[in-house]
Amino acid sequence: MRTVRSALIFLICSLIALMFSSSDALAMHISEGILPFNWAALWFAVAAPFVAFGLYSLTKRSAMELSFKPLVGLLAAAVFIISCMPIPVPTAGTCSHPCGTGMSAILLGPSISVLVAAVALLIQALFLAHGGLSTWGANIVSMGVIGSFVGYFTFRVLRSARINMSVSGFMAGLFADWATYAATAAILASGIKGDAPFMPIFWKIVISFIPTQLPLGILEGAITAGMIALLQKRRPDLLVKMQVIRQEEAGI
Amino acid sequence: MKETFFCLLLAAYCLLPAVVLAADKWTGVDESVVEKYAKEHGREAVRPLIDIEHGDLPLFLFLVAGAVGGFAGGYYWRKLTESSEANKKDKNL
Numbered sequence: 001m002r003t004v005r006s007a008l009i010f011l012i013c014s015l016i017a018l019m020f021s022s023s024d025a026l027a028m029h030i031s032e033g034i035l036p037f038n039w040a041a042l043w044f045a046v047a048a049p050f051v052a053f054g055l056y057s058l059t060k061r062s063a064m065e066l067s068f069k070p071l072v073g074l075l076a077a078a079v080f081i082i083s084c085m086p087i088p089v090p091t092a093g094t095c096s097h098p099c100g101t102g103m104s105a106i107l108l109g110p111s112i113s114v115l116v117a118a119v120a121l122l123i124q125a126l127f128l129a130h131g132g133l134s135t136w137g138a139n140i141v142s143m144g145v146i147g148s149f150v151g152y153f154t155f156r157v158l159r160s161a162r163i164n165m166s167v168s169g170f171m172a173g174l175f176a177d178w179a180t181y182a183a184t185a186a187i188l189a190s191g192i193k194g195d196a197p198f199m200p201i202f203w204k205i206v207i208s209f210i211p212t213q214l215p216l217g218i219l220e221g222a223i224t225a226g227m228i229a230l231l232q233k234r235r236p237d238l239l240v241k242m243q244v245i246r247q248e249e250a251g252i
Numbered sequence: 253m254k255e256t257f258f259c260l261l262l263a264a265y266c267l268l269p270a271v272v273l274a275a276d277k278w279t280g281v282d283e284s285v286v287e288k289y290a291k292e293h294g295r296e297a298v299r300p301l302i303d304i305e306h307g308d309l310p311l312f313l314f315l316v317a318g319a320v321g322g323f324a325g326g327y328y329w330r331k332l333t334e335s336s337e338a339n340k341k342d343k344n345l
Contacts, residue, residue, distance in 0.1 A: 031282055033298030034290045070331040077325035081318065086280055093277035094284050128313055129300040188286060192293040201289065208285040234333055 029083075029121065029139040030184065032132025035191040043187065044137030047118070050145050054115030061112070067238055072112065075104040078227070079113075080120040083143065084130050087219065092211035098220035099143050102151025102176025103227050106169065107242055110148040117144030138191075142183035151176030151224070165232065165245065166225045173224025177217040181209045 035043070062068045082100035089096065105113035118140045124130035131139050155172035159165070189202035232239055236250035287297050304310050 029282070030286060031297035032300045034286065034295050036295070067332060070328045074325055074328035074332060077321045077328065081321040081325065084314075084317065088278050094281055095278050096281045123317075125300070126302060127304070128317060129302070129304045129310070132297075133301055184286075188289065192290050192295050194293060196293070201293070205285060205289055208289070209281065212281050212285075238332065 029124070029131030029143070030135040030188060032125075032129075032134055034132070034188070035135055035138055037134075039187075039191040040134045040137060042137075043135075043141050047114075047137045047140035047145065050111065050114045051118050051140065054111040054113075054118070057109065057111045058115060061109075065241060067235075067241070071238065071242075072108060072116065075100075075108055075113075076116045076119060079104050079116050080123065082223070083117070083120055084124050084128060087216060089212045089215050091215060094212045096212045096216055098173075098177055098216055098223060099147045099180050100220075100223070101143055101147035101180070102154075102173040102220065103169075103224040105148035105152035105176070106155045106172055106224070106228065106244060107231070107239075109242075110152040113148035113152070114140065114144040117148065138187045142187055143180050146183040147176045147180040150179035165249075166229055169225035169228040170221035172221075174217045174221035176224075177220040178213060181213045182206060185209060 058072065062072070079100035082098050085097050086095035087097060088094075099117075101113050101117050104116050108116065118136075121131055121136060121139050121143065125133050125136055125139075151172040154175045155168050158168035158171055163171075185202055185205040189198055189205055193201050228239075228244070232245065232250075236245070239245045240247055240250045282297075290296065299305075304313055
């Protein structure tokens with residue numbers, strides 16, 4: 001049974017890899033050299049405290065909870081794969097990717113999710129020509145910081161309003177994705193505008209993202225809800241420890 | 253009725269790519285949005301520090317990245333679920 005499961009996992013991984021392999025590196029983050037130096041430096045400065053706090057939280061929490069490191073490993077792998085997998089959107093005729101940071105923020109907390117995103121983005125920028133080293137800070141801010149915090153707070157607000165777990169997860173994934181691309185539009189518009197006004201460029205970029213990201217946000221919502229439902233089924237105790245659900249909801 | 257609607261939706265989703273592929277599309281939003289607007293405002297993407305655009309190298313690297321990422325995900329998932337099963341067994345003993 002275990003061998004079959006391993007073979008199945010390998011097959012799925014190979015299919016995923018084949019799906020996003022192409023002759024051109026299909027990067028959906030802000031590419032190398034797009035942002036002027038001063039803007040790139042600013043986004044590095046904004047991202048740095050979040051990454052540092054993520055590192056501090058990871059050290060602290062993994063010392064307290066033994067299951068925490070495997071969960072971080074699982075979500076780091078998931079965020080890495082999800083955020084460099086170009087998915088064709090038939091209605092738009094383009095490719096883009098979900099981010100996975102909404103899911104990781106719900107399960108690990110937003111600060112550690114920023115760290116996970118930063119590591120994934122660094123590996124992608126270095127070895128897959130996906131994003132860039134000079135735009136690493138900007139990409140951390142949009143995908144890591146904005147995606148994680150929006151996903152986390154959406155989930156928390158909906159849960160405190162006693163909305164169903166899967167619906168809350170879905171909405172968190174959806175808003176995390178849309179917020180990430182809205183932030184990318186804002187970062188890009190501010191970096192390239194020069195002397196031109198910010199808002200017209202920002203809206204132009206947002207409108208161009210909509211045909212692709214609207215359906216992909218829904219997909220990201222489904223992935224997030226699915227992952228939370230799966231963990232609730234297999235490791236409800238872990239979700240209680242991560243304060244995702246209450247003890248009485250876990251049924252343990 | 254519902255089933256018919258979903259079947260039609262699925263068929264449309266499956267057929268649309270063929271139509272769009274014929275027009276040679278499927279560029280990433282990096283090209284169609286990010287780089288397009290950046291170019292309009294005088295900014296262009298530069299070659300990455302480690303340039304992988306040589307023959308089948310991107311294919312190989314993305315395949316390796318997918319396999320390694322998938323292996324790591326599977327490994328940690330198994331670790332998480334195994335420790336839960338071990339806990340249950342300990343409680344039963």
